[in-house]
Amino acid sequence: MLILLNLLESIIKLGLPMAGLSWFLFARMYNSGDVHRDADRKAIKSQLQSVRTKFKADKNVKVKDDTNAKAKLKSDIVFDKWMWFGRGFYGLAALWTFVIIEITDVFNFIFNNPGWAVLLADGVVSLVFDVLANQISNIVSAFVWFSFWDVGSIWLLVLIAYAGYWVGIEPARRETEFPVASWKEKLREFLQSLKS
Numbered sequence: 001m002l003i004l005l006n007l008l009e010s011i012i013k014l015g016l017p018m019a020g021l022s023w024f025l026f027a028r029m030y031n032s033g034d035v036h037r038d039a040d041r042k043a044i045k046s047q048l049q050s051v052r053t054k055f056k057a058d059k060n061v062k063v064k065d066d067t068n069a070k071a072k073l074k075s076d077i078v079f080d081k082w083m084w085f086g087r088g089f090y091g092l093a094a095l096w097t098f099v100i101i102e103i104t105d106v107f108n109f110i111f112n113n114p115g116w117a118v119l120l121a122d123g124v125v126s127l128v129f130d131v132l133a134n135q136i137s138n139i140v141s142a143f144v145w146f147s148f149w150d151v152g153s154i155w156l157l158v159l160i161a162y163a164g165y166w167v168g169i170e171p172a173r174r175e176t177e178f179p180v181a182s183w184k185e186k187l188r189e190f191l192q193s194l195k196s
Contacts, residue, residue: 094143094145101148
């Protein structure tokens with residue numbers, strides 16, 4: 001029974017988010033032609049290296065006066081962070097873990113805020129140092145993502161995360177679009193029926 005609960009927890013915490021993120025990122029790359037739809041896993045890995053090199057080159061181009069380039073860089077924040085964490089499966093798992101850690105930190109700060117007097121008791125320099133140390137700690141925790149998630153079995157977690165990664169890539173490769181608008185409409189109808 002415990003293994004079943006660990007499996008369910010792994011699917012919810014990492015499998016489903018990995019599937020959604022990989023679908024989102026790969027649909028974008030397939031649609032732009034950066035990755036070919038008929039590529040096998042080895043070719044995808046190779047093409048991801050090319051995408052990373054191209055993305056770094058595009059990012060290094062001066063965009064001071066080009067508002068389109070600025071808007072594109074802002075819209076590429078998820079893609080940028082994925083490339084920074086190393087692209088591929090491991091980078092995506094690290095990115096998801098980093099997002100969860102940061103969201104948790106924000107909520108902890110909001111709801112457990114000791115007040116500015118306590119935060120600044122040791123001075124501004126100490127506060128800045130503490131924030132930087134926390135960020136470094138969060139990044140390291142994200143890179144060793146498999147030890148962050150407390151689900152009992154690391155092997156099960158890695159297997160579920162890897163499966164979720166490829167489950168997301170396949171619908172992107174097949175140009176499957178999720179009917180979000182249809183889901184919203186059904187939800188709206190359901191909520192209207194509850195009001196009646």
